[in-house]
Amino acid sequence: MKWGHGRHRGGFIEHTIDALYGAMERFLYAENTARGGGFLQRIDPRVKVGGLLSLILAVALITRVWAIAAILVVAIALAMASLISLGELAARVWLPTLPFTAVVAIPAIFLTPGHVIWRLPVLDLPVTAQGIHSAARLILRVETAVTLVLLLVLSTPWTHVLKALRIFRVPVVFVVILGMTCRYILLLLETAHELFESRKSRTVGAMTAGERRRIAVANAGVLLGRTFQLSNDVYLAMQSRGFRGEVYLLDDFEMRRWDWAALLSFAGVALLSIWLGR
Amino acid sequence: MLFELREVTYSYERQTALNQLNLSIAQGSRVALLGANGSGKSTLLRMLDSLCFPQAGSVHFQGAELTEERFADDAFAFAFRRQVGLVFQNPDVQLFNPTVFDEVAFSPLQLRWPKAEIRERVDEILNRMRIRHLKDRVPHRLSGGEKKRVALASVLVLDPAVLLLDEPTAGLDPRSQSQLIDLLVDWAGGVKSVITATHDLADLADIADRCFILDSGRLAATGPPEEILRDRELLERTNLVHAHRHRHASGKVHSHPHMHSSEDL
Numbered sequence: 099m100k101w102g103h104g105r106h107r108g109g110f111i112e113h114t115i116d117a118l119y120g121a122m123e124r125f126l127y128a129e130n131t132a133r134g135g136g137f138l139q140r141i142d143p144r145v146k147v148g149g150l151l152s153l154i155l156a157v158a159l160i161t162r163v164w165a166i167a168a169i170l171v172v173a174i175a176l177a178m179a180s181l182i183s184l185g186e187l188a189a190r191v192w193l194p195t196l197p198f199t200a201v202v203a204i205p206a207i208f209l210t211p212g213h214v215i216w217r218l219p220v221l222d223l224p225v226t227a228q229g230i231h232s233a234a235r236l237i238l239r240v241e242t243a244v245t246l247v248l249l250l251v252l253s254t255p256w257t258h259v260l261k262a263l264r265i266f267r268v269p270v271v272f273v274v275i276l277g278m279t280c281r282y283i284l285l286l287l288e289t290a291h292e293l294f295e296s297r298k299s300r301t302v303g304a305m306t307a308g309e310r311r312r313i314a315v316a317n318a319g320v321l322l323g324r325t326f327q328l329s330n331d332v333y334l335a336m337q338s339r340g341f342r343g344e345v346y347l348l349d350d351f352e353m354r355r356w357d358w359a360a361l362l363s364f365a366g367v368a369l370l371s372i373w374l375g376r
Numbered sequence: 377m378l379f380e381l382r383e384v385t386y387s388y389e390r391q392t393a394l395n396q397l398n399l400s401i402a403q404g405s406r407v408a409l410l411g412a413n414g415s416g417k418s419t420l421l422r423m424l425d426s427l428c429f430p431q432a433g434s435v436h437f438q439g440a441e442l443t444e445e446r447f448a449d450d451a452f453a454f455a456f457r458r459q460v461g462l463v464f465q466n467p468d469v470q471l472f473n474p475t476v477f478d479e480v481a482f483s484p485l486q487l488r489w490p491k492a493e494i495r496e497r498v499d500e501i502l503n504r505m506r507i508r509h510l511k512d513r514v515p516h517r518l519s520g521g522e523k524k525r526v527a528l529a530s531v532l533v534l535d536p537a538v539l540l541l542d543e544p545t546a547g548l549d550p551r552s553q554s555q556l557i558d559l560l561v562d563w564a565g566g567v568k569s570v571i572t573a574t575h576d577l578a579d580l581a582d583i584a585d586r587c588f589i590l591d592s593g594r595l596a597a598t599g600p601p602e603e604i605l606r607d608r609e610l611l612e613r614t615n616l617v618h619a620h621r622h623r624h625a626s627g628k629v630h631s632h633p634h635m636h637s638s639e640d641l
Contacts, residue, residue, distance in 0.1 A: 129474060129514065255474055256474070257473070257474060257478070278472075284516060285468070288468075288516075328468075328469060331464065331466065331469035332469045332472060334422065334427045334464075334469075335462075335464055335469045335470040335472070336472065337427060338425050338427055338457070338461070338462045338464075339457065339461075339470075339482055339483040339486060339530065339531070340453075340454065340457040340458075340483050340486030340487050341482075341486050342450065342453065342486065346485040346486060346488070347485070348478070348481055348485065348491055348494060348495065350491075
């Protein structure tokens with residue numbers, strides 16, 4: 099299947115097709131970036147998985163906002179050194195994560211007891227310094243952790259991530275599920291794309307809100323059935339070719355001096371931030 | 377005997393796919409499984425590849441019964457997968473690796489071949505299938521014909537003794553169909569077993585020396601291709617051909633049996 103890039107404004111179906119194109123493009127962007135020649139791409143996947151997970155752990159443990167912000171700065175520097183677009187990070191992590199975290203964080207501004215610095219007009223709710231601090235810490239913590247996860251995904255081919263996870267003794271069943279999820283997402287997108295294009299070819303004129311809802315529900319049902327069938331077939335095809343749950347790669351992981359240095363740096367940053375930031 | 381099925385029954389939730397099926401396939405034979413859609417061909421192929429197991433009856437491969445318990449043993453599973461390869465009808469389900477090279481290397485890696493041998497073998501098969509230029513491409517972005525070749529290469533890389541093919545020429549243009557048939561005939565070389573599920577009668581004589589016709593999960597007939605193709609009543613009854621009516625310039629209406637190639641279906 100060839101994916102076009104015909105952006106056009108229009109109705110519900112056109113918007114859905116555009117959104118599906120966007121998702122496919124992001125998928126391909128991740129594949130291409132992972133095979134690029136940046137800083138993180140050159141590091142052994144085991145070091146990346148271990149190092150970035152240790153930073154995420156540090157983010158979860160530390161309480162000082164400046165220390166979490168410092169790790170976010172490190173993550174941004176890593177992204178730039180790995181030729182990962184900051185615009186992409188903003189579009190895929192920082193902006194989409196913000197509203198979800200804000201929903202949880204904003205009540206803390208009013209509910210956390212402490213020094214009142216302002217009162218919300220009309221509702222007369224107190225805004226405390228401690229509340230703002232708690233909300234900022236939560237938002238920053240989530241943004242930083244998700245940025246670190248995305249750095250791993252955008253700088254490492256998916257099969258290498260899976261093999262590294264097995265080296266860290268992550269159970270086979272979990273790794274198999276992750277591996278197949280990657281393929282299924284693409285199948286799901288392709289199937290949805292075909293469904294909506296075929297619907298577009300048979301649709302003339304504007305649709306009412308009710309018609310749009312009916313189409314969305316009908317397509318969701320068909321999509322579920324088709325992807326279930328396809329995902330089952332993909333698993334059978336993997337079994338047929340000898341897959342037993344373990345991930346084997348032609349590329350051998352090899353620790354070079356560069357990788358040891360990166361490992362020590364990751365561990366150093368994580369330990370230092372935990373020590374200073376608690 | 378290569379495969380022997382005894383009273384095999386297999387049902388999906390609402391439909392019986394195989395119904396007390398008995399058949400034997402000899403070593404080194406080229407077999408065509410014929411039948412209309414829903415006749416049980418694909419289920420039978422999956423059962424021969426031990427991707428599903430009979431709910432009643434038994435399947436034997438070279439004398440050994442194929443059971444789920446037996447496949448729990450890595451040594452048995454690897455030996456079987458080394459010998460038997462299945463090419464799915466839809467190549468999309470078979471292509472799940474990041475590049476064509478990785479795709480073709482997938483099976484030998486699972487069977488834990490030495491890495492140097494895998495690289496050499498993959499190079500060899502890519503050249504033979506004339507897809508070397510695709511080796512760094514993402515498989516799911518290839519054209520239909522290219523996907524089919526990659527899917528076939530990913531199975532032939534193991535040089536299996538038994539090749540199971542589900543509608544191998546479906547969706548291919550006539551030139552690609554002919555190239556694929558030539559390649560399969562060359563590959564088999566008279567010593568391999570090739571079992572092809574198809575409803576394409578046009579290439580039957582090239583791909584098979586024995587045919588099994590399935591109808592509603594049962595064996596409706598068996599015989600050499602020329603004998604099967606001569607039996608119009610059987611072909612019509614099993615929906616492999618249909619009566620085609622057309623009007624001549626004289627105005628006279630003429631009717632004769634008509635067969636579809638997979639290209640038309």
